[in-house]
Structures are given as C-alpha cells and as structure tokens.
Amino acid sequence: MPLRIGIDTGGTFTDLVVADGDRVHAAVKSLTTHGDLPRGTLNALAKAGVDGGEVERVVHGTTVALNAILTRRGAEVGLVTTMGYRDLLDMGRAWRPWEDALIDPRWRRPHELRPIIERHRRRTVPERVRADGETVVALDEDHLLAEVEKLVADGCESIAICFMHSYKHPGHEQRAAALVRERFPQLSVSTSADIAPFPREYSRFCTCVLNAYAQPLMDTYTAELEARLKESGYTAPLMFMTNDGGLIAPEQATARPVTTLNSGPVGGVMGAEMYARRLGIPNLVGFDMGGTSTDVAVVADGRASTERELELEHDLIAGIPVLEIHSIGAGGGSIASLDAAGGLNVGPESAGSNPGPACYGHGGTLPTVTDAFLLLGMLDPKVALGGEIPPDVDAAERAYAALGDQLGTTAGDLAKAVTEVAIHNMAEAVRQLTVYRGSDPREFALLAYGAAGPLVATQVARTLHMPRVVIPALAGVFSAFGLLGAKVFEEEVIPVMQTATDELAAEVFGRLREAGARLGTSAGLADVHLEFRLDGMYAGQRSELEALVDPTHADPLAHIREMFDAAHRRQFGYTLPADVFISTVRVRAVEAAAHEVLPTELSAREEGRPKGARDIVIGGDPHEAVPVYEVAALAPGQRIAGPAVVEASSYTAVIGDGDVAEINSVGDILVDVREA
Structure with a gap:
C-alpha cells in the first residue's frame, strides 16, 4: 500500500512519521540542521529507511517563514x-x-x-x-x-x-x-x-x-527541498500544512508563505482532533512541550478553537484564519537565569539545538530545563536524548552549579526550583485558554505530547485539578503524526461587513450556495465536501469568531444566531443578546478522502515487568527506586501505579505518586491523576 509521510521541522528536532494506509509504519526523530534545513529532513528519511518509490504524499510543517x-x-x-x-x-x-x-x-x-x-x-x-x-x-x-x-x-x-x-x-x-x-x-x-x-x-x-x-x-527553501527530495528518490507530491489545518502545494506555499507560519504546531492540533474522535473524549487541552517552547491548544466538543489573527510580536500580525495556539518560551531548551532583581527566570531564551542544553555536550554552558530533568532523574542518563545525543550529566551539573553559586544553593535544589517555575508557567498557559475564557479545566483531559510533554504532564494536570492525562503512543513525534490527518482544501472569501438581518441573512446564504456550487466543481479535487463558515462578532465587539453554518437552513437569521451563539459559548463560556455583525463568509471545498491514522496495535502478551529502577524527584519530592517500564514491553490493558517512569523511543513519561496509568490497545497511556 502507498505510504504517506509527515515531517515537522522544529527548532531542535525534525520529526518524521510514516503511515502505511491507516497505520503508522515508522516514526523517528533527527536533529534539525540549522543553515541547511533540507539535510535534516533527508537525515530523518534515511533513519526511517523508507523507499521513496513507495510514497504517495509528503506533508510538511515548517517554521521557515516564521523564523525569517x-x-x-x-x-x-x-x-x-x-x-x-x-x-x-x-x-x-x-x-x-x-x-x-x-x-x-x-x-x-x-x-x-x-x-x-x-x-x-x-x-x-x-x-x-x-x-x-x-x-x-x-x-x-x-x-x-x-x-x-x-x-x-x-x-x-x-x-x-x-x-x-x-x-x-x-x-x-x-x-x-x-x-x-x-x-x-x-x-x-x-x-x-x-x-x-x-x-x-x-x-x-x-x-x-x-x-x-x-x-x-x-521560494528558495521550497525549491531546494523539492529538488533534494527528488534526488533522493522521493518524487511524490510535497504538500505544506497551513495555519488553519489544510494542505497546499509548494507553489501555493511559495506564493503565500504567511499561511504556513504556524504549520508545525498546527499538526499537533490536528492530531488532537483525531484523538478526541478516536478516544471519545470531546474536550481536550493539547499540551506540546518541545525543545524551544510549549504550545497549548483547546479542542472543545471535538473541534479546535480558531482565531482570525496570529500575533507574532506586539501589533505585528498575520490577519488570516488560524487554529488557536498559545505559545510560551518554556521548552526543554529554555534557559534558567536571574533577572535584574535576582529572581529566577525560566525562558523565553532557548539554547535551541546548537549548542543546545549543556547536557547535549555540544558546548552549551547555560542551565536549561532539560538539564534539570536529567539532574532530577526524570531522564535516564544512559539513554541518548532524541535517540542521538548521549547525555552529559557532568556538563549539566556544572551549568546548574554555576547558577546555584549565585543564589547560594545546590545544583539539585536549583533544578527543582527551575522545574517548578516551568510547570507554573505551563499551567498558566493552559489557564489562558480555559479558566480565563470561562471554561473549567476539570472538564478537560490533558493531551501531552512533544518530546518533553509527558515528563511534566501529570504535574501540570494536578496543578490545574485536571482529572486525566492522555499520552499518545507517538507523543514525541505527535505533530508530524497529526500532519498525516490533514486534507487539501480550497476556499473562497465573501466580504459582508453588515449586521445580520432577515434580508441580509437570506442574501448571504444565497451567495454561499452559489459559491459552493462554483467551488465544488472547480477545486480540482476528485471528491469534495463543502464547509460554510461565518466570521462575525456581537455588535460592539472588536474581534471576529468563526462559526459553521448551513446555507440551506429554512430560517437563515435564526440559524446564524444559533450557530454563532454556540461558537461563542464554546470558546468564551457565555453569549450576549446583541445583534451579530457579519464580517465575512467563506466557502471551503475539502477533499473527502479519509486520512485518519492509528498507531500500530500492540500484540497480546503478558504484562510487562519493570526493566529497572532509578531515584527520581517528582513535584519537588524525592522517590527512591522508582520502577521504569518500556512501552514496547507493556500489554494492552496493563495498569501501572505511580510513581513510575514509562519510556518510549521518542519520549519519557513520568507517572506521579498516587496516579494510575492504563495502556490501551495501541500503546496510548491514559492516566487518572490523583487530586492535589
């Protein structure tokens, strides 16, 4: 069966997932090669051992335009x-x-x-x-x-x-x-x-x-990537992820690079929507902790929230539809430092992948969150980071000792403090999209991914009183996994800029039906379904909100009101009696082919036993001889009581004291979190 490949080029690692039909065939991580990004992609492909002639589509998420x-x-x-x-x-x-x-x-x-x-x-x-x-x-x-x-x-x-x-x-x-x-x-x-x-x-x-x-x-990057892929035998179409979860061809990405600014993190949000459907958990908070940042997104009632602009810096904005992701500078590479008053900061500055955290052994001397994880036993000093970097514990110790001397504390105690600050910052990022929007985080499960997300997920969830954590089987490469579920679409935008009335609503729905008939036959896709979206706000507001509508509804104005109220309630927790002002309406023709992908089923076997044990600090509390399991050795349905460590090829998960984890049929870890 033809293969599909998802490639997410991040600030530290390039992640790659290969799907064979509806099942994952391979998943790898490789260091991002700054200065020659295509080389990192080719390194990941070589590591996966995929025959280019068997590939039918390559989907790419990149931050090239954003970084520029x-x-x-x-x-x-x-x-x-x-x-x-x-x-x-x-x-x-x-x-x-x-x-x-x-x-x-x-x-x-x-x-x-x-x-x-x-x-x-x-x-x-x-x-x-x-x-x-x-x-x-x-x-x-x-x-x-x-x-x-x-x-x-x-x-x-x-x-x-x-x-x-x-x-x-x-x-x-x-x-x-x-x-x-x-x-x-x-x-x-x-x-x-x-x-x-x-x-x-x-x-x-x-x-x-x-x-x-x-x-x-x-333009230069796309041309070079396409050429080098073809030189290596990968002649399948290359597609780019967009900010709002669709796929576009290279020529479209070159003409509109601003539509790809957030394409890597968006892959993780698409994966979160797939998991909401597959696990029957409609309310999820996506929690993606990578090497450079932590990205948070909300999936409510099975749909990710959207916004109409992406703010890169204060008042520097891309005013186009985008899946809503709140990012903070708190990743594995985030640097611990002192502010002018002598207080402890964690991030937003990052060591990236070059030189990277001190424990990478590439010349970095500043203490980072990853170094803290290593010193606290959360990471195994004998296991290569990302599968490629043997951790240098002594370098991490030196980095923390140097900063600890300034504070009059030990490297170990400073590592605890850095981890606590990072977890506080991450919990606050989740509050930004839940509590401060009128949503109760206790009604959501925390979907933890990224190479470092599962390390702290149960601690973040406990801080927020969230009852459940879901750690996907492919957590360490989850954004690349999510890219595989995206679909090609084309969209037509119709400006309106008027308050909804009976007459206007009927006119707008008529224009939507006409545009749908036109786009459905001209989109260039073999089989499509149409989606109709309205961007609006309550009279007196300043920011648009997206709502799905059905232009065949018998009462257009009442339907607009119902759907917009529902969208506003889902995102902000309340509605208003004010009129709905319609900014634009959009028709989207989406390819109908299903691209849902599942991790490989675990084989039936006896329950796996710990491969060993190590001392570890969780939530500031030391624990001795904590059992360490390998996901690959666990059985479907097996339950693990915390404290425990579960290791996979692309991530490490820490299960807190009193938490109970269960392994499902494909290797996802479902954790019931003990109340704080």
Whole structure:
C-alpha cells in the first residue's frame, strides 16, 4: 500500500512519521540542521529507511517563514500603498501593552525598532476606491511604475501592494500587480486582496507585508527541498500544512508563505482532533512541550478553537484564519537565569539545538530545563536524548552549579526550583485558554505530547485539578503524526461587513450556495465536501469568531444566531443578546478522502515487568527506586501505579505518586491523576 509521510521541522528536532494506509509504519526523530534545513529532513528519511518509490504524499510543517520574520532575515521589501497611508505599519492599531509601555514616553513599537520595511521603502501612489466601490481617484499607472523603479534601484527584491478597501474592490491592486510583474519580472509581488482578503486595513496591510518579506526565502527553501527530495528518490507530491489545518502545494506555499507560519504546531492540533474522535473524549487541552517552547491548544466538543489573527510580536500580525495556539518560551531548551532583581527566570531564551542544553555536550554552558530533568532523574542518563545525543550529566551539573553559586544553593535544589517555575508557567498557559475564557479545566483531559510533554504532564494536570492525562503512543513525534490527518482544501472569501438581518441573512446564504456550487466543481479535487463558515462578532465587539453554518437552513437569521451563539459559548463560556455583525463568509471545498491514522496495535502478551529502577524527584519530592517500564514491553490493558517512569523511543513519561496509568490497545497511556 502507498505510504504517506509527515515531517515537522522544529527548532531542535525534525520529526518524521510514516503511515502505511491507516497505520503508522515508522516514526523517528533527527536533529534539525540549522543553515541547511533540507539535510535534516533527508537525515530523518534515511533513519526511517523508507523507499521513496513507495510514497504517495509528503506533508510538511515548517517554521521557515516564521523564523525569517522573527529574526528579521527576510527579503528586501518595498511597499506601494494609497497616498496618505505610508506610516500605517508604524502606527499599528494605536494601543500599547499595559504592563511595560502604557506610560513610558520612550517606548517604541516593534516595527519602529526593527522594521520589516524601512520608511524610505514605503511609497505612495494616487488612487482611491471608496468602501462602496466608487472610484474617487483613478490609479496613476505612470506614478506607480516610477515608484517601483526607485524601489528596485534601492535593492528591493519583493513588493507588497496594499490599497484601501481592496479586500472588497481589488481592481486597482490587480492592475498594479499586472503592471509591476510585466515591467519587473524579477520581483516577487504580493497583493493584500490575494493574501488576506479580509476587512481591517492594518491587519490586511501587515499580513501582505509579512508575506512579501518571507516570500523569496520560502521560494528558495521550497525549491531546494523539492529538488533534494527528488534526488533522493522521493518524487511524490510535497504538500505544506497551513495555519488553519489544510494542505497546499509548494507553489501555493511559495506564493503565500504567511499561511504556513504556524504549520508545525498546527499538526499537533490536528492530531488532537483525531484523538478526541478516536478516544471519545470531546474536550481536550493539547499540551506540546518541545525543545524551544510549549504550545497549548483547546479542542472543545471535538473541534479546535480558531482565531482570525496570529500575533507574532506586539501589533505585528498575520490577519488570516488560524487554529488557536498559545505559545510560551518554556521548552526543554529554555534557559534558567536571574533577572535584574535576582529572581529566577525560566525562558523565553532557548539554547535551541546548537549548542543546545549543556547536557547535549555540544558546548552549551547555560542551565536549561532539560538539564534539570536529567539532574532530577526524570531522564535516564544512559539513554541518548532524541535517540542521538548521549547525555552529559557532568556538563549539566556544572551549568546548574554555576547558577546555584549565585543564589547560594545546590545544583539539585536549583533544578527543582527551575522545574517548578516551568510547570507554573505551563499551567498558566493552559489557564489562558480555559479558566480565563470561562471554561473549567476539570472538564478537560490533558493531551501531552512533544518530546518533553509527558515528563511534566501529570504535574501540570494536578496543578490545574485536571482529572486525566492522555499520552499518545507517538507523543514525541505527535505533530508530524497529526500532519498525516490533514486534507487539501480550497476556499473562497465573501466580504459582508453588515449586521445580520432577515434580508441580509437570506442574501448571504444565497451567495454561499452559489459559491459552493462554483467551488465544488472547480477545486480540482476528485471528491469534495463543502464547509460554510461565518466570521462575525456581537455588535460592539472588536474581534471576529468563526462559526459553521448551513446555507440551506429554512430560517437563515435564526440559524446564524444559533450557530454563532454556540461558537461563542464554546470558546468564551457565555453569549450576549446583541445583534451579530457579519464580517465575512467563506466557502471551503475539502477533499473527502479519509486520512485518519492509528498507531500500530500492540500484540497480546503478558504484562510487562519493570526493566529497572532509578531515584527520581517528582513535584519537588524525592522517590527512591522508582520502577521504569518500556512501552514496547507493556500489554494492552496493563495498569501501572505511580510513581513510575514509562519510556518510549521518542519520549519519557513520568507517572506521579498516587496516579494510575492504563495502556490501551495501541500503546496510548491514559492516566487518572490523583487530586492535589
């Protein structure tokens, strides 16, 4: 049977999962090779031992575009915009962070301090279309080309074209793009109407500019990855995961790299939705602790929550639909340090994979969370980290002793404190998407994945009074696993920008039905099903929320109200009596083929016995001779009482004192957590 491959390139490891039909065939981790990312992918493929000729699809999640933006290593970009809007990027949304900027006269916005586009590369042209579509000022084509000529002479290799009201009336942008591409074929060109056809001028401008900034780098990366895969015998189609859980072809990823910014973590959320369906646990909190960060996502009633923008830095946003993921700088590579007042910080700075934590033995000297796990016995000093790195316990000890001397404490006690701070930070990240939204975490199970997630999952759950932890069989490569469940889709966006009334609702549903009929036959997919989505808000709110709707419903307005109320209640815990304001509606044609994947079934056997024991510190409490099990030796239905350690090829799970874990038929670990 043809194979499918999911590849997630993270900040520390590149994870790869191979599916044979609906079963996992292989799963591996390999170090991410910064400076030559395709090499890390090829290393993982070689490690998996897959014959390229047997592969039918390769699905990739990558942070290439995201890292280019965050590190300001993107292209030389110029902006062409409507006269009078040159400084919109620096103005942002005209609000400041409360904590550190409200009354500071010296504070500057991130785009002012580290601009994506310098002011002299932001050029304006005479043109203006009103919101109702009336052309007030015709596009001055000669002026446009003259301004782009200056940008090219100044070294620009990518151009963003952003005009007022083009989300609904894109004619001027389309004409400008055609003229620029004809005169300057060497340039990459992004238009806001194509990249982000949504209202809100700043959001649309910023999204288009970020796209233009990342486009040349993504183009180079995609071309190189495709070429090197083909050289190695992998000729199957390469697909990229998008921020909202779909798949796009390389040419689409190159044209719209901004749609891939969060594609790696999104794979984990897709996997969480699969697990919610498979285990019959509709409410899950995805908890992904990797080498660089911890990502938290909520699946409620079987669906992941979504949002309409991804904020990369303060007021630096990608204003397109994205599965909601809250990230904090608390991963295995997070560095422990002291602040100006002598307090202990954990993250957000990370040691990454080069040099990595001190225990990697690659020259790192700063204490990290992974070093703490090793010193506390949570990780086995005799087992290679990620299957590739023999841990250097002495280096970890030296790193913690150096910081401990500054605090007047021992390396071991400092490692306990660092772990406690990290767990507190992670629990707070979960509260952000549950408690502070009106949801009770006690009604959710914690789905722990990432190489380090299962190490602390029961401690985080106990802090939040969550009754159950689920550790997937492929927890260490779960985001790559989730990529395999994604589907190709195409979408059409229809701007509305009006308060819902009976007349408007009927008109909108009619337009949705027409668009659905059109898209269903033109999407280029053999078999599709249609999804209809509404982006709206209660009158007086400022942020849209997505709701699924059925445009064949007999009472459109009542149906819109019912579905939007349900979506708002699911995400925020309450509803309002206010009218529903519709921003946009969207039609999505999704391939109908099922891509659900399961880990390999465990064979029936006698219950496995511990392979050994070691001393370990859990929740600050020392435990002697804690039994250590291997997942591969456990039997379906076997129960394990904590404290215990369970090891797999890509992760280590720590079961707390008083917790009870049960192994299911495919090797997932279901833990009943003792109440704190």
